[in-house]
Amino acid sequence: MTSPAFDQPATVDEHDPFFDTAARIAADIATPPDETSRRASFLALSGDVLTAVAEYDESGETFPGHYELSRFPNFERAVVTREIQVIGLSELGNLSSDGAALVTRHRIRSCALIPVVSGGVVAGVIAVSARDEAGFTDSQVRQLATLAQLVGLRVGHVAADQALREEAERSQGLERLKGEFLNIAAHELRSPLGIINGYVSMLLDGTLTGADERKALERIAEKSDEMGRLITEMLETARMEALGLELLLAPTDLMDVLSDAMRAVEPLLGSRHRLATRGRRDPLPVMADHLRAVTMVLNLLDNAVKYSPNGGDILVAWSRKGNVCHVRVTDHGIGISREQQSMLFTRFGRLVTPETSHIRGTGLGLYIGREIARLHGGDITVRSEIARGTTFTITMPLAPEAPLAGV
């Protein structure tokens, strides 16, 4: 800020009315009613005292007792040139009745329009009236220029403060969620780890023999896979946050993806769940990242099992309509309420209710799954009813021209 070269006291006091006025104007200018409008504070200068008279909005929206800036002579010139425009009474002649009333009421003889620049743009205009036909002295003009600079600085600070505050809130929210998430993730990894350790110890001390030995090794393999998937989920999410997900698209038969996913969920079905399928056995050619697509479908199947604790059928149905294919995964479980649905696809959208607090999982699956679907040019949507069940639908564009390997 340039030091003012006029009749001001040498020491600058922040509680000086000059600064207070500047601060107030800055606050007003910094929060315009909408992004495109600019505001002007209309002040009366009497000696060295600036008094606020009225506030204006460029868009034509008027505030109580305010005046349309577009009618204000030289307003545009002030904005474009970024130079103070001083208007004499004769130029004030072309006013509306409101304006004329204002001029009369405040005995305005001349007016200075001072553009306020902040962040490289004109954030607002200070319109200052004088009751003296002689207009403004050089000293007063310099004073007003300084005021405008001060206001400009303050406007910048207010905006920056606001942005910083919002960013801090967002970060805090994120940090809290991240902490909870790390907690959940660590616990999720403990379960399969416990099983692996347990079976390994029993194999080492010879407790298990014959068929039991075989079963133990199969369990270890399953739990190992589970840990691998959990870790991949967490890493994928971290990567997605940093870089965005990159898919390796290739001609793929979606039917292969479905059968791989169904095979992978087999060990989780237990005695209470059954996989049922519905759809034609023809190939569904798509451009897809096979591995990611399997992850996406497997996550839906996994959820279907977890959220239907009383067991039942899980239906996988596929169909084509035009050049889009749909894959639906339906369970007859506890369902998802409307409010919960809104959080469903977010990063930490685990539905934690008394009914679901015991369910394992990081909550990342659907977030990642939908990202994957969208990057394939498709989407995942949900339809659900409490206590009746849930259907997730994956839509994917078909790519019939793409030749399928081995088809």
Place this chain on the structure above:
Amino acid sequence: MDDDVKVLLIEDDNAAAEMYRLRLIADGYAVVVADDGEKGLALAIAERPDFIYLDLRLPKVDGFEVLERLRANPQTAAVPVIILSNFGEPELRERGLKLGALEFLVKADTTPSRLSEAVSRVTASKALPSV
């Protein structure tokens, strides 16, 4: 051979329950499994186990509530209970012990053989004639 000692496992993770069952049976115990809190309470009364291993995170009725109800019911109040959980937080451990659990074991750090050891230790001391 303690084959008249019956252990009730209240554990919703099928893979974990199966693993502990295998170990306990190999060591000569009879084992019953409940995969939610409600069934756990029902079996605690119906089967009259000599020992209960209780998971905390359970469907229908969670572990702490199961423990409270076990202690509140004269039929089950005296059965030794050890909590088997993957939550290691000290507050949870404290709460479990305060509610009357004998011990609080973290599954990931507990090998299945420890389960049998604990059962034999506790039931052996119970079998000692009071002096």
